[in-house]
Amino acid sequence: MLDQRDGRRLAPFVAATIPGELDTVALAAAGDTEAFAALYERYLGPVYRFMAARAGSPEEAADLTQQVFLNAFRAIGRYRAGSPGFAPWLFRIARNLSTDASRRRRPTLPIDDLPTAR
Numbered sequence: 001m002l003d004q005r006d007g008r009r010l011a012p013f014v015a016a017t018i019p020g021e022l023d024t025v026a027l028a029a030a031g032d033t034e035a036f037a038a039l040y041e042r043y044l045g046p047v048y049r050f051m052a053a054r055a056g057s058p059e060e061a062a063d064l065t066q067q068v069f070l071n072a073f074r075a076i077g078r079y080r081a082g083s084p085g086f087a088p089w090l091f092r093i094a095r096n097l098s099t100d101a102s103r104r105r106r107p108t109l110p111i112d113d114l115p116t117a118r
Helices: 021-029 033-052 058-078 086-105
Strands: none
Touching (some): 021 033
């Protein structure tokens, strides 16, 4: 499906905005925890699958998914209604956390174990 604003392709679940989602996001941004819970229920599965494809284990995917929603809850007041949508905003948070986790998983060598130059 194409985004009508700029012609970019969107994932089907992103393009299929549920009726009233913008209102739900606005309520969540105003501090309504039940509205945020509705968004959580809508996006939990897609966010977990996104993280599971990138995480080192199912446990890490679950932890990262939890962190995505915690970060989103803390930042929902800064969400701009004129932006491309809630899902892209949420998945940007997920992508950033996934990248950070990947960097932490990268193996490192202590400097003492590095070969010396001759």
